Amino acid sequence: MARNVAQLNVVQNARPLAQNEPNFFLPEEEELSRRFLEDGYVIVPVENRIALDRLRATVxxxxxxxxxVDTPSDAGTFLDNIHARAPYDRINEMRLSVINSLNTQPWVSRAYFSLARKTVETLVGNELAMQRRLNLSVQMPNDETSVLPVHADVWDGDSPFEVVQWTPLVDCKGTKAMFLLPPKADARHAAEFRRFDGKSVxxxxxxxxxxxxxPEVKYGETMVFSLNLMHGNRVNFEPGTRWSFNCRLKGLFSPYADKRLxxxxxxxxxxxxxxFGLDYAYLEGFDE
Ligand SMILES: O=C(O)CCC(=O)C(=O)O
Ligand SMILES: [Fe+2]
Structure with a gap:
């Protein structure tokens, strides 16, 4: 807890957005930052469609x-309809097998970063740390076992300086997507949290x-959101299966929580x- 308080002080002291303070952003950077702060997320077209297509084909x-079964020629349709072939009681096993095989391939993280490099550099910084392993969500229609209840990742070991880059491999809307509580509402509900003592998620x-x-996120787009905000998913009542990656990024030198560099x-x-700075050793005996 002490750590969180210290981090909040850093945030208050460094908060650059008060009026009258210098702002050296380009107009498009300022607009993206404004949207992120107001909505808690931004959705942008991927910067590298070839990389996205390759990730989807590999999945x-x-x-x-x-x-x-045979490798599908139309990866999107195959993934969207996987519930017609995959056993519901083994979906987590399949998900883990797929993501483990991706995470052994060194090109995968680099390809994922290339999807939203400019957006992440604008919102987070250009000197970055990235989650080593991508996460994958698979949510087949009506599957109650894959639901991730409401949470904020900061409640469970993530630093409030992290963002999540969330990228679907199929078009996602409604309950096939995830939900997010925008910043103003999040602050209002968080202030009333005491009422939830002893209640369920x-x-x-x-x-x-x-x-x-x-948020509706189509294939070809990626979303970056703040993991300080409450979010999660519900049972997918849309007709297709959801497939999405999520991966955390943060400034290399911003405070870490339990998830270490x-x-x-x-x-x-x-x-x-x-x-140069990290390698530099001050000369000993040279205090004058
Ligand atoms: O994909 C989802 O529905 C939730 C993802 C999530 O909680 C996260 O990436 O932090
Ligand atoms: Fe989360």
């Missing part, structure tokens, strides 16, 4: 292998439900000046 291939969801939004995160864009 489809791994899923087909697990199912023992379902009670919490019912309380926030009128204020949550379900070198364990959960790896540095991906250490700048030359920082390398």
């Amino acid at each position: 489809a291939e791994a899923a087909a292998k697990w199912l023992g 379902e009670d919490l969801f019912r309380a926030i439900e009128p204020d949550v939004i379900w 070198g364990e959960f995160f790896e540095p991906i864009t250490v700048r030359a000046a920082s390398r």
Whole structure:
């Protein structure tokens, strides 16, 4: 808890957005930042469609292998309709097999970063740490076992300086997507949290439900959102299966919580000046 208070002080002191303070952003950077602060997320077209298509084809291939069927020619349709072939009681096993096979391939993290590099650099910084392993969600229609109830990742070991980059492999809307509580509503509900002592996450969801939004994210787009805000998903009542990646990114030098650099995160864009700085050893006996 002490850690969180210290981090909040850092945030208050460093908050650059008060009026009359200098702002050296380009107009498009300022607009993106404004949207992120106001809505808690931004959705942008991917910057590297070839990388997204390759990621999707690799997922489809791994899923087909697990199912023992031919590699599909249309990866999108195959993934969207996987519930017609995949056993509901083994969906988590399939999901883990697919994501483990992706995470052994060194190109995958680099390809994922290339989907939203400019957006992440604008919102987070250009000297970054990235989650070592991508996560994958698979939510087949009416599957209650894959639901991730309302939470904020900061409640469970993530630093409030992290963002999540969330990228679907199929078009997502309604309950096939995830939900998010925008910043103003999140602050209002968080202030009333005491009322939830001893209540369930379902009670919490019912309380926030009128204020949550379900961002529509199509294949070809990626979403970046703040994991300080309450979010999660519900049973997917849309006809198709949801497939989405999520991956956390943060400023290399911003405060860490339980998810450490070198364990959960790896540095991906250490700048030359920082390398000099990190390597520098002050001369001993030279105090004058
Ligand atoms: O994909 C979802 O529905 C939720 C993802 C999530 O909670 C996260 O990435 O932090
Ligand atoms: Fe989360």
